[in-house]
Amino acid sequence: MLRDINIGDKRKAVMTGLKQLIGSGCQDVVTYIKNRGNLFFDSERPLSVLKESFTALFEKHYPFVKSFVLLSQIDYQKDADRLPAWWEENLARKDVLFYSDKVDRSFLEDRIAQLPLTADELVHFGKSAVFWGKKDEKNYLKTAYHKYLLKEPFYKDITIRNGKT
Numbered sequence: 001m002l003r004d005i006n007i008g009d010k011r012k013a014v015m016t017g018l019k020q021l022i023g024s025g026c027q028d029v030v031t032y033i034k035n036r037g038n039l040f041f042d043s044e045r046p047l048s049v050l051k052e053s054f055t056a057l058f059e060k061h062y063p064f065v066k067s068f069v070l071l072s073q074i075d076y077q078k079d080a081d082r083l084p085a086w087w088e089e090n091l092a093r094k095d096v097l098f099y100s101d102k103v104d105r106s107f108l109e110d111r112i113a114q115l116p117l118t119a120d121e122l123v124h125f126g127k128s129a130v131f132w133g134k135k136d137e138k139n140y141l142k143t144a145y146h147k148y149l150l151k152e153p154f155y156k157d158i159t160i161r162n163g164k165t
Helices: 015-022 047-061 073-081 105-114 137-142 144-151 153-157
Strands: 027-031 039-042 093-099 121-125 129-134 158-162
Touching (some): 015 039, 015 047, 105 121, 129 137, 137 144, 144 153, 153 158
Antiparallel strands (some): 027 039, 093 129, 093 158
8 A cells, every 4th residue: 555646746656557567576466446556466475575675666666655555465354353343333434544664653552542532533453554433424523533643743654544445
């Protein structure tokens, strides 16, 4: 999952081109939701090797990509299997804040735990992400998620996806 792409004219990453570049070391590369930075692929290479390869690729072809998240299907499934019951409820909003390698996970979790969450907010800390639910859309502008999250120093180093994604 890539952060900060296809925002304005200066951060364009056409997914078909990116897919071709990544495809040189991976198999069955597919994108999910056009031009949103979601890629799925198979690879026998270790995550550490893939991260190095992708970092070099982004520096060369997409220098505006400063942060990305790379998850194995196993790690993602472990997080999904451990979600609290409220995640399956019909909430107004569900967001997943994925940790990148640039994030101090302990600091992020401590800081979020200190935020003045409203009664409409639910938070679960997973291995690869923070799962954040908002119960009522009309109170969204009053939530800690809306009022404080964007101002946090770690915000530029996480990538967020809607719970439906």
